[in-house]
Structures are given as structure tokens and as C-alpha cells.
Amino acid sequence: MFYLSITGFFPDDKQDESLQYQFDIEGDQLNQDVAQLTESKPLEELQPGELELTKIQVAQLSTLLKINLRNDLEYFIGLRSRP
Template sequence: MYLCISGFLPDSAEDDSLKFELDLNASFNDQIVKLLGHKSLNEMASGEWLLTTEEVQQIALLINQPIPSNLDLFIGVEA
């Protein structure tokens, strides 16, 4: 299992299509789960979680990759 970040336009009444998707390397799972305050990856698998601007910045630093800040970003577990 691994984490995936999905991005959508804010207030997407007219366009709710996926604008950004990033599959995170599974080696970051434990660090990201802890960063987000969850107990386990299995606990996170219950849904998708809206990320705050601060969480997005922390994840981007951790994975050393830019993540857009102009979208509503969600993180969830993929099998």
C-alpha cells in the first residue's frame, strides 16, 4: 500500500476533474502517517483526507518534490 495525493480546483462547481495526482513512494508512508497525526496506514485507508497548506509544505519538503499550492489537495491510501 502507498499514499496518493489528489488535487482539485477549489470551489469546483464547474470543473471537478482531477488536476494533480502524485503517488508517493511507500518508503515515506510511516513518516507521512505520523506527520498527519494518524496511528497507521490502515487507519488512513478509511477515506481521503483534506491536507492543510502546512501539511502540503511539510510533505513536499519530506519527499523533496514540489506540490501545487493552488489546489484542494487530498491524501488517501492506494492498494
């Protein structure tokens, strides 16, 4: 089973590559909704790897997931496998 996870890092100019934020998306329907929003395809069709999110996508995800995402980070979304 797969799910999506959002990660946040400082921009490259900060020279700090440590993980600053992580949010694992719970629930099948919410994962499907996020997959459609970020990649315009069903979760089952996504490939492993990470996609950098645009500012617009970050704002849409913040609303959809009802979470606050910091403005000073760059965000990525990636497909993860449940253990």
C-alpha cells in the first residue's frame, strides 16, 4: 500500500539540507485527492520519487489538508510505501 508524504526544506541558499517539515497523508480518499491535485493522476499511476511543489500547489494543499505550511520552506511530495 502506498501513501503520499510532504517534506519541507530550507531553500538552497540557506545551505542547510536538513529536513524541516514532514507530513504523512492519511486515508485513501485524501491520498487520491492529493495525487489528483499535484500530479493530475490517480495514486496508483504515480511513480516513486519526489516532485517539487509550486507555491500554488502548497496553498491548495494547505487548504485541502487543513494544515499550516511555512512560507520559508521549499516543499516536495513523494510516494511512500507502508511497512
